[in-house]
Amino acid sequence: MTTIVEFEAGAPHGAAPSPALTTKGLTKRFRGGQVAVDAVDLSVPRGSVYGFLGPNGSGKTTTIRMLLGLVAPTDGEYTMPPLAGVGALVEGPAFYPYLSGEANLHRLDAADPTASGRTARARVGQALDRVGLSAAAGKRFRNYSLGMRQRLAIAAALLGPRELLVLDEPTNGLDPQGTREVRTLVKEIAQEGTTVFVSSHLLAEVEQMCTHAGIMRTGKLVAQGTIASLSGGRAARIRIETPDVADAARVLGALGLADVRAGGDVTAELGGHAPESVNAALVGEGVAVRGLSVVRPSLEDVFVGLTGEGFDVDG
């Protein structure tokens, strides 16, 4: 009994480009019967930064581990680029504290049997450059800030050309500065053409960093779409401050606004109406308008509306 709320994918004209990653009915039931991921249908548009959003324990990591072949799905299927074109940061790679960032990347690169040793220097150099660590390449890892460490981990995921980058909670445990560095880096990577699939339990982070989001709740994907459509998919409401409450409510009703509520203020669903024309109609009918505002729901409102649950909005 899964209800998935699909919001428009954000391609108003013509056929949408083929997604970088899709899943169909992807399911993981752990031994003991617990369903961690329940028939999830993801569609991650090429070039997007897709925020895979959900509270702790909602099934994000298990989904990512299935995509990367680290755990076998119980059911369902998925399509994504060949693994050679996929960079991933799931559990941060182990770095040697006494080695430099560059030497650490060389170690990881050398461990990849598909990577040619002759081009290692160029690959490592490019990866460091891409995460902005060229100047600190020779510095020991233990002297890196938290943000630099996480950027190095992302560099490790970017050794070689990647169509898709999968990041599991990349800002977890970072200080505010490190968090900013990683968020900025994620956006830059996407601008350079790599699709980024990034999990987070922080709504505000997804709103800032992502173009698209999918919302997980106890193993189920309850909504996905562009951030704009997810936030705007719920009706915006107009709020009128006025002493003429009854008249204002009558005018809004006559204009065809839905769900008119008269309390201290008068509110209604704005629908396709322009706020200025609503204002003009009110004033034209002699309503004294002291204040008028339009309240657009945030992603948090959408989440609460879909799941009836609060959400961790720190970050």
Ligand SMILES: Nc1ncnc2c1ncn2[C@@H]1O[C@H](COP(=O)(O)OP(=O)(O)OP(=O)(O)O)[C@@H](O)[C@H]1O
């Ligand atoms: N190996 C396992 N065996 C049994 N249950 C598991 C296993 N791994 C995860 N789970 C359970 O599956 C559910 C989903 O966990 P998962 O780690 O995928 O969630 P998550 O959204 O990534 O949360 P978090 O951010 O805390 O990692 C949880 O209830 C978890 O306890």
